[in-house]
Structure formats: C-alpha cells, structure tokens
Amino acid sequence: MAEIARRWQDNVAGRFYVDKECILCTLCHEIAPDNFRESEQADHDVVYKQPTNDQELSQCIEAMDSCPVEAIGDDGA
Template identity: 55%
Template sequence: MADVNNKVAENVEGSFYVDDQCIACQRCIDEAPENFKMNENFSHSYVYKQPENDTEKKHCEYAMDSCPAEAIGNDG
C-alpha cells in the first residue's frame, strides 16, 4: 500500500501520487499516459497531471490497481 509520507518529489499536488516504492515498471504509464510519466533517470514514475475527468480518473484507478509494487496512492 502506497504511503502518503513517502511521495516522490515530482508528483503534482492532488489526490493521486506515487511513493518511493515504485519499481519503474511503467505499467501506470501504460494505463494512464495522460497522468503518469517516468522521471529523468528512469528510476520511478510520478503523477504529472491529476485526472480532470471521469475517464482519466478511471485510468488512474486502473493504474493504481495494477501496480505490482503498490506504489500508487489516492488520498481523494
């Protein structure tokens, strides 16, 4: 389960976030490319844009559910 106290620095403010347990598998980017990106050195992903509609929110939820490291959280 993602830990809100261990968010990676690149996350934008909002309910969805990636924490430091990310293993850079890119599954979240495959599920929600409008909301997740990989950082510059490819060590972890982060939320670069919070979902702005129901479709994007659903894709972020899919990304969270499919994360093998359980590194995506939702405080919303």
C-alpha cells in the same frame, strides 16, 4: 499500500501520487498515459497531471489497482 510520507516530491500536487516503492515497471503510464510518466531522473514514475475527466480518473484508478508493488496512492483530496 502507498504511503503519503514516502511520496516522490516530483509528483504534481493533488489526489494521486507515486511513492518510493515504485520499481519503474511502466504499467501505470501505459494504462494512464495522460497522468503518469517516467520521472526526469528516470528511476521512478510520477503523476504529472491529476485526472480532469471521468476517463482519466478511471484510468488512474486502474493504474493504482494494477501497480505490482502498490506504489500508487489516492489521498482522496
């Protein structure tokens, strides 16, 4: 389970985030390309935009459920 205390600081503010367990497998940005992408450091993925419609929201939830190391968190905010 992702931990907000271990959240990468380059995630955009808001509900979903990637924490430091990320192994850059690329799955989340393949599932939810409008919300996840590789960081500028190219060593982890980040949330660059929070979901703004139902389709993006369901893709973010699918990405979270698919992450092999449970590095994606949802603080519900």
